[in-house]
Amino acid sequence: MERNQQEELRALQDTLYVIGGKWRLPIINSICNGNKRFREIERSIPGITTRMLSKELKDMEMNKLVKRTVYDDTPVLIEYEPTEYCRTFGTIILSMIDWGREHRKKIIEGDTF
Amino acid sequence: MERNQQEELRALQDTLYVIGGKWRLPIINSICNGNKRFREIERSIPGITTRMLSKELKDMEMNKLVKRTVYDDTPVLIEYEPTEYCRTFGTIILSMIDWGREHRKKIIEGDTF
DNA sequence: GTAATCAGTATCACAGAGTATACCAATAAA
DNA sequence: TTTATTGGTATACTCTGTGATACTGATTAC
Helix, strand or coil: HHHHHHHHHHHHHHHHHCCCCCCCCHHHHHHHHHCHHHHHHHCCCCCHHHHHHHHHHHHHHCCCCEEEEEECCCCCCEEEEEEEHHCCCCCHHHHHHHHHHHHHHHHHHHCCC | HHHHHHHHHHHHHHHHHHHCCCHHHHHHHHHHCCCCCHHHHHCCCCCCCCCHHHHHHHHHHHHHCCEEEECCCCCCEEEECCHHHHHHCHHHHHHHHHHHEEEEEEEEEECCC
């Protein structure tokens, strides 16, 4: 039990390391929803700056969370797509969306929980 | 679909707002695992400082995530316990622990994914 | 001719998240 | 007697995540 707790914590922290930060999950969610172009992703996440999106996408590409493809048409077309690895966050994201919905319901109901 | 995406994002961001930060989830997990005393929680999360734990617990108390009880024995005994509300993060935490475990397996297997 | 879109990059700046270290008074254990 | 534990607070510091703003060069639209 003692040992198990430490193993759990480590697993939790590993995950947090990969999907931590304010924008990581919203971006993953956006590209998993089919947004591919830079500006498209940007527009789908109100409040994010180009700087942050650029930085996060670069990080995520390095960590094999997204695939960046350059189509050499003219003008150049660039697409971001989630890797399979990236899609493994599906469960986590869905449960977080669920939680957020429930939370909002409770707030609106004026629950004092 | 467009509308839906925005609602999803909002729900996701609401959740992130509540459980964001480096220590929030590890703390929730710790008290949900039965750790009650300040030093006990502290010891269960190697690397956290008393200052951060103190700050987070205070925040979480204000936000009804933990209940702080003072037992007026001598010496004074203080206990932190998760509220029902806090336990609603169970699903999220479990799926994050799962992910972390799988991730580590893959790393150890030397997978290049 | 002007404006808009595309995929970003470049600077600068800042709050606040997080760290490090020391300390407190009371009690209990060695 | 000295040390350790408890539940924190105080102070000072670092640092980086995030924000704001401006700009690029090529292309297309009005």
